[in-house]
Amino acid sequence: MPCPVPVPGGLSADWRYVFENACYLGDGLAVTLALTAASLVVGFAAGLPAGVAEVYGRQSDSAPVRWVGRAVRNAGVVLRGTPIVVIIMLAYFSFGISPAFLAATAALGFRSAAYQTQIFRGAIESVGAGQMEAARSVGMSKYQSIRHVVLPQALRRSVPGFQNEVTIVLKDTSIAFAIGLAELLTKSYDLFQSVGHTTAIFELILVVSAAYFVLTFAANRSLEALNEAVSVPGGERG
Amino acid sequence: MSSESPSDPPLLRVEDLYKRYGDEEVLNGVSFDMDAQDVQVLVGPSGSGKSTLLRCVNRLTEFEGGRIALDGTPTDEMDENDLRRQVGMVFQDFNLFAHLTAKRNVMLGLRRVRGHSKEEAEARALEELEQVGLGDQADSYPAELSGGQQQRVGIARALAMDPKLMLFDEPTSALDPELIGEVLGVMRDLADQGMTMLCVTHEMGFARQVATDIMFLEGGHLVEHGPPEQLFENPRHERTAQFLDRLTSLHGGDHG
Ligand SMILES: Nc1ncnc2c1ncn2[C@@H]1O[C@H](COP(=O)(O)OP(=O)(O)OP(=O)(O)O)[C@@H](O)[C@H]1O
Numbered sequence: 001m002p003c004p005v006p007v008p009g010g011l012s013a014d015w016r017y018v019f020e021n022a023c024y025l026g027d028g029l030a031v032t033l034a035l036t037a038a039s040l041v042v043g044f045a046a047g048l049p050a051g052v053a054e055v056y057g058r059q060s061d062s063a064p065v066r067w068v069g070r071a072v073r074n075a076g077v078v079l080r081g082t083p084i085v086v087i088i089m090l091a092y093f094s095f096g097i098s099p100a101f102l103a104a105t106a107a108l109g110f111r112s113a114a115y116q117t118q119i120f121r122g123a124i125e126s127v128g129a130g131q132m133e134a135a136r137s138v139g140m141s142k143y144q145s146i147r148h149v150v151l152p153q154a155l156r157r158s159v160p161g162f163q164n165e166v167t168i169v170l171k172d173t174s175i176a177f178a179i180g181l182a183e184l185l186t187k188s189y190d191l192f193q194s195v196g197h198t199t200a201i202f203e204l205i206l207v208v209s210a211a212y213f214v215l216t217f218a219a220n221r222s223l224e225a226l227n228e229a230v231s232v233p234g235g236e237r238g
Numbered sequence: 239m240s241s242e243s244p245s246d247p248p249l250l251r252v253e254d255l256y257k258r259y260g261d262e263e264v265l266n267g268v269s270f271d272m273d274a275q276d277v278q279v280l281v282g283p284s285g286s287g288k289s290t291l292l293r294c295v296n297r298l299t300e301f302e303g304g305r306i307a308l309d310g311t312p313t314d315e316m317d318e319n320d321l322r323r324q325v326g327m328v329f330q331d332f333n334l335f336a337h338l339t340a341k342r343n344v345m346l347g348l349r350r351v352r353g354h355s356k357e358e359a360e361a362r363a364l365e366e367l368e369q370v371g372l373g374d375q376a377d378s379y380p381a382e383l384s385g386g387q388q389q390r391v392g393i394a395r396a397l398a399m400d401p402k403l404m405l406f407d408e409p410t411s412a413l414d415p416e417l418i419g420e421v422l423g424v425m426r427d428l429a430d431q432g433m434t435m436l437c438v439t440h441e442m443g444f445a446r447q448v449a450t451d452i453m454f455l456e457g458g459h460l461v462e463h464g465p466p467e468q469l470f471e472n473p474r475h476e477r478t479a480q481f482l483d484r485l486t487s488l489h490g491g492d493h494g
């Protein structure tokens with residue numbers, strides 16, 4: 001495969017090997033990023049409603065809603081109590097989800113949903129009961145009150161917890177190595193396993209670690225900026 | 239009281255209201271009527287059930303016994319959101335929507351409950367904020383406002399729904415003394431404009447000057463109910479006299 005990255009002169013053979021395969025690794029990096037984003041989206045799409053269901057399901061007058069709340073809670077307990085390697089292997093080998101990218105997205109996504117549920121549950125519970133009462137007192141329905149009063153405040157408070165979750169999911173995409181998905185770690189593994197290049201293992205792992213570090217750092221900074229951007233002037237009380 | 243004709247139903251009728259929390263009987267057969275434009279002040283010791291009574295009126299709390307009717311319609315036959323649209327509530331700790339500016343606090347109910355367009359809601363919100371003297375603070379967030387300003391936004395938010403009745407639950411108790419007057423002033427204006435108001439407050443100056451009636455609640459019983467002159471000058475019960483004396487020495491100041 002032609003690779004446009006120029007190889008600087010005066011490098012050791014192992015470093016030259018890394019540079020020659022920069023684009024091969026770059027493809028892995030792209031998969032890592034795509035997997036991170038897809039898993040976080042799945043985690044958010046399932047975790048936010050699940051967080052709402054955990055908080056409000058418990059207090060509901062309707063038996064089916066309470067039942068959903070309980071089911072969500074139990075699913076979360078199971079997902080949080082199972083090692084991620086086990087979940088990803090179950091998804092790929094036992095449930096036969098394919099391609100591997102989809103299996104990895106399902107595994108990382110639902111595991112993230114279980115953790116994001118807790119982030120959102122905590123944030124919703126931290127919004128004072130007076131906010132809901134004030135919303136109901138002007139005649140808004142429970143749904144409207146959650147949607148327009150509680151969630152906008154809870155989501156703002158979720159950003160620091162979500163920031164943590166982003167870095168965890170990003171790093172845990174390397175678990176997809178276990179099912180051979182061609183993400184960053186798998187690609188580097190393939191490189192130092194090829195005949196004649198096993199001595200490049202140190203250089204390759206160093207580059208891969210640096211890539212994860214830079215991504216994590218950038219994600220953290222972006223989310224801190226987001227936190228700043230959505231914060232309410234004067235802070236929040238109530 | 240100022241009922242027009244005997245056949246008119248009172249604006250609010252509370253009849254034999256019972257409410258318990260677990261084993262604790264919080265309201266024990268409370269009954270009273272309010273006519274349109276009445277300002278009733280509800281006083282009583284801590285834990286006597288004042289907040290609970292207000293919350294039964296707009297059904298934030300359900301009750302076990304008795305009936306409440308608004309304009310002749312039993313509230314349990316009304317849609318609870320429709321009932322609450324018609325009964326404004328002002329809270330001790332304001333409970334402004336913390337993520338919204340003053341203007342948007344007032345607009346939210348107009349948009350979501352009354353179905354106003356954004357432009358209509360905005361115009362109405364600014365009008366209400368003017369009414370409470372906060373036209374220049376429309377774009378401030380709650381945390382940027384003083385307690386007195388926050389409470390006035392809270393009043394504007396409730397008024398924007400065109401309520402038939404306003405409930406006030408200790409609207410000045412969380413305020414620094416120098417901020418009490420501006421809130422009582424707004425309440426006094428409202429009373430002058432003919433709003434029907436049920437107020438839990440310990441501000442005896444306000445009660446004397448503005449209230450059409452004062453109710454003394456103790457242990458979930460309405461011990462005494464009558465015009466201010468009667469309760470202050472000639473109370474029927476010794477307990478009423480003691481309690482009002484104590485309140486007057488604590489909160490008798492003429493803040494309004
Ligand atoms: N949600 C609740 N659960 C259990 N008990 C409650 C609840 N709300 C109120 N109570 C109890 O009901 C009684 C009356 O409370 P309420 O708040 O109506 O009194 P209050 O007259 O408003 O008192 P305060 O002057 O302190 O505001 C109190 O003993 C209180 O502990």
Ligand SMILES: [Mg+2]
Nearest residue numbers: 288289290407
């Ligand atoms: Mg109270």
